[in-house]
Amino acid sequence: MSQPRNRWIVQVILVLAVLAFVGVSVIPLFGAFNNTPFSSQNTANTRGSLTDSDQKSKLEDQVRGYELVLQREPENQTALKGLLEARLQLLSQKEKSEVKPADIQVVIEPLEKLAKLNPEQSEYAVLLAQAKQQIGDREGAAQAYRSVLDTKPGDLKALQGMVALLLSQQRPEAAIGLLQETLTNAAQLNINQPGSIDTVAVQVLLGSVHASQKRYAQAASAYDQAIKKDPKDFRPVVAKAMLLKQQGKNAEAKPLFDSAVALAPAQYKDEINKAATAPLTPNPAASSTPSSESKPK
Numbered sequence: 119m120s121q122p123r124n125r126w127i128v129q130v131i132l133v134l135a136v137l138a139f140v141g142v143s144v145i146p147l148f149g150a151f152n153n154t155p156f157s158s159q160n161t162a163n164t165r166g167s168l169t170d171s172d173q174k175s176k177l178e179d180q181v182r183g184y185e186l187v188l189q190r191e192p193e194n195q196t197a198l199k200g201l202l203e204a205r206l207q208l209l210s211q212k213e214k215s216e217v218k219p220a221d222i223q224v225v226i227e228p229l230e231k232l233a234k235l236n237p238e239q240s241e242y243a244v245l246l247a248q249a250k251q252q253i254g255d256r257e258g259a260a261q262a263y264r265s266v267l268d269t270k271p272g273d274l275k276a277l278q279g280m281v282a283l284l285l286s287q288q289r290p291e292a293a294i295g296l297l298q299e300t301l302t303n304a305a306q307l308n309i310n311q312p313g314s315i316d317t318v319a320v321q322v323l324l325g326s327v328h329a330s331q332k333r334y335a336q337a338a339s340a341y342d343q344a345i346k347k348d349p350k351d352f353r354p355v356v357a358k359a360m361l362l363k364q365q366g367k368n369a370e371a372k373p374l375f376d377s378a379v380a381l382a383p384a385q386y387k388d389e390i391n392k393a394a395t396a397p398l399t400p401n402p403a404a405s406s407t408p409s410s411e412s413k414p415k
Contacts, residue, residue, distance in 0.1 A: 272315030352381035
């Protein structure tokens, strides 16, 4: 498993394993920008020691320049990527409360073109889905996620995004069904294309869906199945530890956190230790959702 993919999986698990008490959301558009498959060299050059005003002016000049190129060459990928990067950086300069749907709309066109031109790079389609969801186009977001899952049913970024979208629509059973179907098909798909579906990660995601609905027994069962499948994989161990922590079972959670730290590669140990010691954050949205037994995550 590649390092970028593994890093994404760990982040997904550390986020989703605590959905029961931090709420459900897709990976933020601006945060996901850091994972897009193009160089961040322009970002570094743009930031430098410029003031916010100078940086904004420089980014706006870059946007105009890329737009002129695209008028002549609509499918110039270098220009499309540069335009997307510059527009996302301009968005990132705004306070979250200041960002309006029209601000996000400007990144959708280049994302649509990049997703179409690079169907093998799911990051573009996932970013497109996130952007559409943020402007309220849930059907468009769902279509973008499905475009990935139709060809890559085990794509964790698209799975996580689709699950979060379904939950935001009060459709936890659909989220459960999607993940169960993925697990059911995993054996044959992994025979046809070894490693195409990370079943442990999907199982952990399924457990986290249950946890977000406070179905703790089902969540624990899903995590236990993942641990049984690969006892040396630290991810389900972290997830189960966080589930116990959410229930106030800190004494039971501690040895699992310790075990996860022992199993995890060095680059993930600090993240796990932070998760173990971080205080629980109340989830205002959770208190207004239907009962835990009526909505599985």
